[in-house]
Amino acid sequence: MLRTFRTGGIHPPENKRSANQKIAFLPIPEHVIIPLNQHAGAPAEAIVRKGDAVKVGTLLAKAGGFVSANIHSPVSGVVRKIGDALQGNGTSSPAVYIDVEGDVWEETIDRSPALIKDCALSGKEIIGKIAEAGIVGLGGATFPAHVKLSPPPGNKAGVLIVNAVECEPYLTSDHSLMMEKGEEILVGIRLLMKAIQVDRAIIGIERNKQDAITHLTSLVSCGYPGIEVIPLKVKYPQGSEKHLIEAVIRRQVKSESLPISVGAVVQNVGTVFAAYEAVQKNKPLIERIVTVTGKEIDWPSNLRVRIGTPVRELIAAAGGLPETTGKIIGGGPMMGRAFVSADVPVTKGCSGILLLPRKDVARKPMTDCIRCAKCVRACPMRLNPSLLMDVTIYEKWTVAEDNYIVDCIECGSCSYTCPACRPLLDYIRSGKTKVKELIRTRKS
Numbered sequence: 001m002l003r004t005f006r007t008g009g010i011h012p013p014e015n016k017r018s019a020n021q022k023i024a025f026l027p028i029p030e031h032v033i034i035p036l037n038q039h040a041g042a043p044a045e046a047i048v049r050k051g052d053a054v055k056v057g058t059l060l061a062k063a064g065g066f067v068s069a070n071i072h073s074p075v076s077g078v079v080r081k082i083g084d085a086l087q088g089n090g091t092s093s094p095a096v097y098i099d100v101e102g103d104v105w106e107e108t109i110d111r112s113p114a115l116i117k118d119c120a121l122s123g124k125e126i127i128g129k130i131a132e133a134g135i136v137g138l139g140g141a142t143f144p145a146h147v148k149l150s151p152p153p154g155n156k157a158g159v160l161i162v163n164a165v166e167c168e169p170y171l172t173s174d175h176s177l178m179m180e181k182g183e184e185i186l187v188g189i190r191l192l193m194k195a196i197q198v199d200r201a202i203i204g205i206e207r208n209k210q211d212a213i214t215h216l217t218s219l220v221s222c223g224y225p226g227i228e229v230i231p232l233k234v235k236y237p238q239g240s241e242k243h244l245i246e247a248v249i250r251r252q253v254k255s256e257s258l259p260i261s262v263g264a265v266v267q268n269v270g271t272v273f274a275a276y277e278a279v280q281k282n283k284p285l286i287e288r289i290v291t292v293t294g295k296e297i298d299w300p301s302n303l304r305v306r307i308g309t310p311v312r313e314l315i316a317a318a319g320g321l322p323e324t325t326g327k328i329i330g331g332g333p334m335m336g337r338a339f340v341s342a343d344v345p346v347t348k349g350c351s352g353i354l355l356l357p358r359k360d361v362a363r364k365p366m367t368d369c370i371r372c373a374k375c376v377r378a379c380p381m382r383l384n385p386s387l388l389m390d391v392t393i394y395e396k397w398t399v400a401e402d403n404y405i406v407d408c409i410e411c412g413s414c415s416y417t418c419p420a421c422r423p424l425l426d427y428i429r430s431g432k433t434k435v436k437e438l439i440r441t442r443k444s
Contacts, residue, residue: 002207004233005243008380010413014208014336018293018300023180025304026317028103032075032308033085034060034096038347039134039142041067045231046096052079057284058098063131069348070134071096071143074286074306076104085213088311088330088347090340098308101123108282116280119194126195126279133278134285134348138270139239140175142332142349145240145271149195150380155431158263160193160201161248163271165232165239167206171352173289174269176302178212180203181273185307186216186224188276193226196265201227203269206234208352237411241266243380255407270351285348292318293440294325294355305346312342314353326358334412364421375414375424385414385424392431401435405409408432 037043044061048054054073061071077100085095105111122128131146151157162185166174178185189201203212210231217229231249232238242253244266251262259266269277270288277283286307293300298319305314311328315321321328321342329336331352375385383404391399405428414424 002231002233003247004235004238005246005380007382008378009235009237010378010412010416011234012416013168015169016172016175016208017170017296018291018302019175021172021176021302022304023176023298023304026306026309026314028075028100028306029309029313030100031080032098032100032306033310034071034074034098034308035085035087035345035347036061036071036094036096037072038307038349039069039144040137041065041069041144043094044068044071046082046094048082049078049244050079050081053077054079054098055106056106056286057109063134063144067144067147069136070132070284072134072284072286073098073108074308075100077101086341086343086344088339089337107203110283112283115183115187119191119279121279123195123197126191129279130275131194133274133283135271135274135278135286136348137268138274138288138348138351139268140335140349140351145267145275148265148267149192151196151265155260156263157196157265158199158200159249159259159265160189160196160198161244161264162189162201162203162269163239163241163244163266164203164205164212164269165244166209167234167236168334168336168352169240170293170354171332172293173290173291173302173351175209175212177270177273177289178209179215180217182216184276185269185273186219187280188229189225189227190194191279192265192272199226203227203229204232204244204248205229206232206238208234237380237409237413240409240411242378242409255404288346288348288350290314290346290350291352293352294320294322294357295360296324296357297355307348308345309310310343310345311339311353314346315342315355322355322357324357324359325355326361327356329354329356334411334416335434348356358442365421366422367420369420369422372419374419375418378413378417380411380413381409383408385428386422387432389422389424389427392427392434397431397435397438400431401439405432405435
């Protein structure tokens with residue numbers, strides 16, 4: 001029987017139209033905008049000025065603390081200015097604007113396609129290289145990778161879990177990466193195993209990517225001891241850290257605890273590949289694979305894109321914006337967020353650009369809750385979404401906290417299943433933000 005997590009979950013239509021599309025290279029844009037806050041934690045601090053010449057890989061901004069990440073230039077050219085830039089969510093944040101001139105790379109970066117398996121670095125040195133390169137979680141959370149690889153005192157990792165689930169509908173960037181860069185990913189896994197001092201790693205892949213399962217299993221058998229590929233049942237949100245851990249090693253992470261509390265370190269498969277390039281090729285995180293797709297788009301694609309490229313250029317490469325488009329989503333349809341403009345830049349955490357037609361994004365009229373409990377059955381965190389929405393409406397923050405609103409992973413399973421079309425997640429997300437603010441105030 002295929003493994004999965006035990007409670008909750010849903011099965012939305014997959015719509016993975018780009019699943020068989022090979023990775024294509026998007027041409028370098030004429031201008032890029034590099035936000036300084038494209039990772040979890042403190043924004044990076046710019047170290048370049050207007051008029052500075054930069055190469056591909058030049059350090060633009062240093063991490064603003066331990067939980068932060070360096071940012072490097074994805075292009076060569078001249079810094080036009082450092083100023084505020086519009087983000088996908090409609091807010092503004094500091095960014096570096098660069099006018100592109102040619103494609104000159106820093107000499108330290110190895111651009112050859114040769115696979116490098118051997119690494120003489122220590123685990124601490126590997127983590128240092130990953131931090132230097134500005135690697136963050138590429139599954140969407142953008143948590144700095146070096147922080148995850150440095151467990152707090154008193155915690156010891158026992159297993160590395162590689163998240164290759166890609167359970168969001170439409171998205172196929174991880175799938176395409178596994179098919180084309182499988183051996184680099186396995187070398188990356190070995191590097192991370194050495195970094196956290198474990199001799200076991202598990203790659204979790206949902207069964208709808210059987211070609212990737214077969215491909216990586218074959219590669220593992222040719223000289224990668226300690227690595228295991230585990231096929232998983234197709235169920236959303238299996239890509240959530242806590243649910244992937246439960247599926248593959250049968251351990252549950254308690255409320256307000258981290259994966260390391262059960263001996264697990266989880267990294268996205270794209271992050272693993274980026275770590276390989278950082279350690280073995282001296283290449284910082286300057287580009288990523290982005291799925292550009294939708295029901296009515298002409299050419300669903302998996303594109304290798306330089307960070308800072310305007311979203312509009314990705315859409316043009318996939319055939320242009322369909323006239324029926326109602327929303328441009330950054331990420332997948334379940335956990336992604338609508339962009340306010342197609343002119344915002346691609347960031348490190350952008351796994352997909354999804355164009356949804358108006359008929360699919362129009363909200364149906366909300367009706368009264370009929371107490372059917374479908375949202376409760378769907379919730380993978382064993383919460384009561386209907387209750388949490390109600391206490392948010394009436395601002396009963398103590399009740400919300402007592403009913404674990406901060407444990408919500410914002411997967412949207414509750415809203416998806418609600419026959420009354422109640423925007424459960426919208427309210428819960430708002431309530432969760434308020435409760436977290438109150439908790440921080442109480443602790444300060």
